[in-house]
């Protein structure tokens with residue numbers, strides 16, 4: 001059987017963090033998938049995997065997407081949080097409409113802070129704008145709205161290993177981060193099975209954790225002292241700029257952080273995990289999975305009580 005001819009689902013943003021994990025889940029379930037990539041070289045990991053059909057294209061050039069969209073029943077819309085996210089995703093929605101793709105699943109986002117105003121963070125504001133555009137398009141739609149990814153803490157791992165500190169400007173607030181692998185399992189099930197039209201599916205992790213608790217979990221698994229050091233938003237912004245992040249992004253993150261700090265309590269919403277029979281990953285399980293990144297010595301399983 002030639003699986004490549006049967007792909008009825010498309011994953012965009014396939015070379016990114018979330019899209020690649022969705023592709024992985026679909027491969028594990030032997031669901032044929034078409035992967036849209038801008039750079040063919042980044043997709044070499046799937047060469048020879050029969051479930052994956054790789055197509056190159058750019059969502060900002062909708063006319064070039066018609067071969068990509070032919071025969072597709074459900075498309076997962078993911079792109080980078082960059083300064084062209086709205087143009088990129090709205091242009092893709094236009095292309096889906098022109099090609100007659102029935103159902104678009106929008107990979108969106110929603111903060112877990114109770115009372116958080118999405119208008120105060122550029123990317124939640126823009127996700128909401130794109131969601132509205134998709135809803136008005138006449139296509140069937142479903143929005144996946146994950147909270148903060150647990151994987152953002154992997155970016156802090158090198159500094160934690162060096163200093164023994166988790167340095168973030170988040171005061172004493174709690175958040176409910178979710179493992180991208182959980183989101184990917186949900187997205188893959190939705191792509192494979194369909195349904196859930198006109199639904200906004202919120203996804204958080206299973207615990208509302210303070211940063212001190214997050215540091216303590218990392219310390220326990222990695223087996224060395226780690227403490228949370230609350231820094232100022234300004235200090236964080238300077239560090240991100242020094243690391244080479246673009247000013248528009250640093251500014252957006254500063255606004256997001258200020259709004260988060262106004263709303264110190266976080267909700268836990270596991271309804272979507274339940275709908276798709278996905279077991280929520282705890283933060284401890286996440287750190288255990290990435291124990292070597294966080295600097296755990298050899299046999300890290302012995303650190304789990």
Ligand SMILES: NC(=O)c1ccc[n+]([C@@H]2O[C@H](COP(=O)([O-])OP(=O)(O)OC[C@H]3O[C@@H](n4cnc5c(N)ncnc54)[C@H](OP(=O)(O)O)[C@@H]3O)[C@@H](O)[C@H]2O)c1
Pocket residue numbers: 012013014015016017018019036037038039042057058059060078079080081088107108109110123146147148149152
């Ligand atoms: N970080 C969080 O905590 C969090 C929480 C909730 C929601 N979100 C949202 O989750 C989404 C996905 O995040 P992620 O970390 O998986 O993103 P990512 O790693 O930056 O990946 C983005 C993907 O989009 C592709 N892309 C960008 N522009 C494109 C275009 N014009 N045409 C085709 N492909 C294009 C990129 O391709 P290249 O590889 O070629 O660049 C890449 O494959 C974002 O929209 C973000 O706002 C993030």
